[in-house]
Amino acid sequence: MNDDDELLQAVVAMVRRARHVVVFTGAGVSAESGIATFRDALTGLWERFDVAELASAEGFAADPGLVWGWYEWRRMSVMRALPNAAHRAIAALASRVPKLTLVTQNVDDLHERAGSERALHLHGSLFAPRCFDCGRPASLPSDVPDEPDGGRRIAPPRCDSCGGPVRPGVVWFGEMLPEGVLQQAFDAARSCDVLVSIGTSSLVFPTAQIPVDAHRAGAKVIQINPNATDLDAIADFNLRGTAAMMVPALVRAAHRCT
Ligand code: NAD
Ligand code: ZN
Numbered sequence: 001m002n003d004d005d006e007l008l009q010a011v012v013a014m015v016r017r018a019r020h021v022v023v024f025t026g027a028g029v030s031a032e033s034g035i036a037t038f039r040d041a042l043t044g045l046w047e048r049f050d051v052a053e054l055a056s057a058e059g060f061a062a063d064p065g066l067v068w069g070w071y072e073w074r075r076m077s078v079m080r081a082l083p084n085a086a087h088r089a090i091a092a093l094a095s096r097v098p099k100l101t102l103v104t105q106n107v108d109d110l111h112e113r114a115g116s117e118r119a120l121h122l123h124g125s126l127f128a129p130r131c132f133d134c135g136r137p138a139s140l141p142s143d144v145p146d147e148p149d150g151g152r153r154i155a156p157p158r159c160d161s162c163g164g165p166v167r168p169g170v171v172w173f174g175e176m177l178p179e180g181v182l183q184q185a186f187d188a189a190r191s192c193d194v195l196v197s198i199g200t201s202s203l204v205f206p207t208a209q210i211p212v213d214a215h216r217a218g219a220k221v222i223q224i225n226p227n228a229t230d231l232d233a234i235a236d237f238n239l240r241g242t243a244a245m246m247v248p249a250l251v252r253a254a255h256r257c258t
Contacts (some may be wrong), residue, residue, distance in 0.1 A: 011237050012253040014220050015135050017193040020099040023090050024210055025243075028199020028225060030110050032244040033081040038201070060132060063243045064165050065153035069170040073102045075126040075140075078108040086198065086243035087114035089251040096255055101188035105207050107170045107199060120181050120188075124170040133164025137147075177206065187212040196250075198224045202231040202252050211235075225252075 015021065020038045022115050027037035053059040053066065093115045096101040102119045104111060107126045111119040129138045156165040172179055185207075189195060195214040202208045208230070215221045215234045223235040224246045232238050239246050 006235060007239065008249065008253060011239065011250060012206075013092075014194055014222070015097065015196075015250065015254045018097055018100070018131050018192075020188070020194075020241050021093070021097045021257065022103060022188050022192040022195040022210075022214060023088070023093070023198065024189075024197045025102070025106060026198070026200025027245075028087050028110055028201075029104075029108060029243045030081070030084070030091075030106055031199065032084045032086065032242060033110055035081055035108055035244045037077060041057075045251075050204040052173060053130075055170075056064045057132075059177065060165075060167055060172075063153075064156050064167075068156035068166075068168070069152050069154040071126060071170070072141075072190060073152075078110070080205075081110065082107075083110040083114035084244045086247040087111055088235055089117070089248040090198075091115035093251045093254070096251070099110075101185075101192070103188065104212065120185050122171070122177055122181060122185060124168075124178070125199070126168060126170065128167045128169035129157075130169050131159035131162060131164045132167040134159060134162045136161050137164040181243075182206070183235075185210055186213060189219070190217040192217040192219050194222065196222045196224065197235070198232055198247060200225070200229070200231075202229045 011124065031037055054070050087110050090111065094116065102111060102116050104119045104121055107123055107124050109127055114217060127140065129140060130136060131138055136155065138159055157169065159166060189210045190213055192214060195211050197211045211221050211231055212234060221235045222237045222239065223231050224239045224241065224243060226240060228240050
C-alpha cells in the first residue's frame, strides 16, 4: 500500500464513521464537465472584459445586454454539459451516510441533474432569474440562442409585473448572499463530523469560512483539489487529484467496506 492508498483508507474510515457529512463544492467539481472555473472563464472571448462589468449590479445597469448575453451564454454552456462522476458520487454518498448536507458555490445545476435532491446554492443559480427592479421571480426565455458565442449582447426579457429588466439570479460582487441559505450552511458546518471540500479555491468570502468553522467546531476536514489552496493548512487530509477521479474512488471505497 503506498502513501496515497493509506491516505484514502484513513479518509474512508472517517467517512464510514460519520453521522453528518457536509460536502462543500466549488467550480472545480464542474471543471471535468467542461464548465470553466472562475479564472478560466476570464480567458478567451471574455478576457477583454472587466469582471466587475459582468458580475455587478452597476455593470448590469450600465449595459444590461452585455451582462444578460454573458449569462445566457454561460447557461447554454451548462445546459449542454453533463454531470460528471464526482457529481454522481456525491449524490450516491447521500444514501450511504446517515445525513449529508450539500453546500455549493456553483450556479450550475449539475448536482441536481446528477441526482442530489437538495443543494444549498450560496451564490444563486443561472436558472432562477428575477426582476432587477422589483425582485419578483421571472421565467427563463424559451427562445434561447442556438449558438451563443459569449460575445453577443442580448436584451434581457422584461418583468411581467413592472416591466423592469430581468437579471440573472446569481450573487454578484458587492451583494449579500441569501441569508437563510448561508445560515443553513454554517449550521451544518458547525454540527457535522466530516466536511469534504471539493474544487474550491477557498478565496471567496464569506463562503471560505465554512470549512474553517467546521474545523473549529471539531469536524475533520478533507480537501480534494489538484492544486494547493489556503485550506491546506487546516485540512486534516489533502487529497491531490481531480474531483472526477478522487470523489468516486472515495465513495466506492466507503461503500465496499460497509
Ligand atoms: P475558483 O475558480 O476560484 O477555483 C476553482 C478551484 O477548483 C481551484 O482551486 C482549482 O485548483 C480547482 N480545480 C480545478 N480543476 C479541478 C478539478 N478537475 N477537480 C477539482 N478541483 C479542480 O472557484 P470557486 O472557489 O468555486 O470560486 C469562484 C466563484 O465563481 C464561485 O463563487 C462560483 O459561484 C463561481 N463560478 C461557478 C461556476 C459553476 O457554477 N460551475 C463556474 C465558474 C465560477
Ligand atoms: Zn419587476
